[in-house]
Amino acid sequence: MKSILVMNGPNLNLLGQREPGLYGHTTLADVETLCHQAGDKHGVAIEFMQSNHEGVLIDTLHDAGKRVAAGEMIGVVFNAGAFTHTSVALQDAIKGAQVPVIEIHISNVHAREAFRNHSYLSSVATGIVVGFGVKGYALAIDGLVMKHGEETQ
Numbered sequence: 309m310k311s312i313l314v315m316n317g318p319n320l321n322l323l324g325q326r327e328p329g330l331y332g333h334t335t336l337a338d339v340e341t342l343c344h345q346a347g348d349k350h351g352v353a354i355e356f357m358q359s360n361h362e363g364v365l366i367d368t369l370h371d372a373g374k375r376v377a378a379g380e381m382i383g384v385v386f387n388a389g390a391f392t393h394t395s396v397a398l399q400d401a402i403k404g405a406q407v408p409v410i411e412i413h414i415s416n417v418h419a420r421e422a423f424r425n426h427s428y429l430s431s432v433a434t435g436i437v438v439g440f441g442v443k444g445y446a447l448a449i450d451g452l453v454m455k456h457g458e459e460t461q
């Protein structure tokens with residue numbers, strides 16, 4: 309069974325208690341459950357991680373690239389949190405590792421502060437899901453499976 313890696317960046321471990329008006333009351337553990345349900349629907353195994361450290365996220369993307377090349381992994385669903393708006397290094401990692409990434413944001417980053425309107429990841433993402441709350445993770449998994457199906461046809 310192929311897998312999809314769901315990656316979460318800084319502060320997403322605080323989901324549920326962090327700015328609930330913006331991000332809701334769902335915890336990251338609930339999001340993991342939701343992702344497993346979406347994966348089951350497609351017969352895809354879900355791996356799930358969170359880190360507050362940019363270097364850990366970069367290493368994880370490099371590893372994912374190797375696993376995609378080996379045919380074990382379809383790609384990554386990535387909520388990079390605030391690193392989305394700051395990290396050239398994450399953009400370079402996605403490009404360098406040649407890993408298909410669906411960028412996801414729980415909130416509509418385009419309707420928020422100007423500094424959240426730009427993403428360093430969007431130009432190297434296969435697709436983007438923004439503003440659908442935590443259900444966006446399931447949509448991103450659906451989208452990644454769909455794109456993979458198109459590629460392998």
Ligand code: DQA
Nearest residue numbers: 387389390413414415417424
């Ligand atoms: C976020 C949006 C980012 O701007 C913010 O820094 C986050 C969460 C979202 O899911 O809406 O940490 O990625």
